[in-house]
Amino acid sequence: MSTKPRDGRRALGAELIIPVLAVVFTLYFFSSIWHSPWTAKVSAFMVGGILLLVCAIFFIRCALWIREGSGTLGFGTLFSRDDIATGRIGLFATTVGYCVLIGYLGFTLTTFLFLALSMIILAKGRNIGFITLISAVMALGGWAVFIWAFDTRFPRGWFETTMKAVLSNG
DSSP states (O other), X not given: OOOOOXXXXXXXXXXXXXXXXXXXXXXXXXXXXXXXXXXXXHHHHHHHHXXXXXXXXXXXXXXXHHHXXXXXXOOTTSSOTHHHHTXXXXXXXXXXXXXXXXXXXXXXXXXXXXXXXXXXXXXXXXOHHHHHHHHHHHHHHHIIIIIIISOOOOOOOHXXXXXXXXXXXX
């Protein structure tokens, strides 16, 4: 999809939404881990620092486009017919659904559903069996690493509760 309106200038306002939200989230994340152990801080600041650096580079690039006249702060391309055809609305809905349902269904089932639906949307409905298999393997891998092995505080649901009972009772 082109982000250039009829006058040929790139509508950067729409493109800046995600980087601005990323900066806000990263700064919030930094403030939330301030009193964590130093090992957690190091990892968080490394990842967050890289994200802030990439966003800063994009902001500088946008400022240069605006300065040279090839870009505007308009939002003309924020929504278009291409959003339906490319699956953007479906991906947005699956992301919101993931955030809403993870507390009820738990990490593993919600992750499986999110991965399967997202890949099915991106594949435009092709290879559903393969996508389901890959999604299951990835969700089970996430469960094995984050919940079973590292005992993180990810939301527990039916699957996690069942697996804990099965593994503890042999």
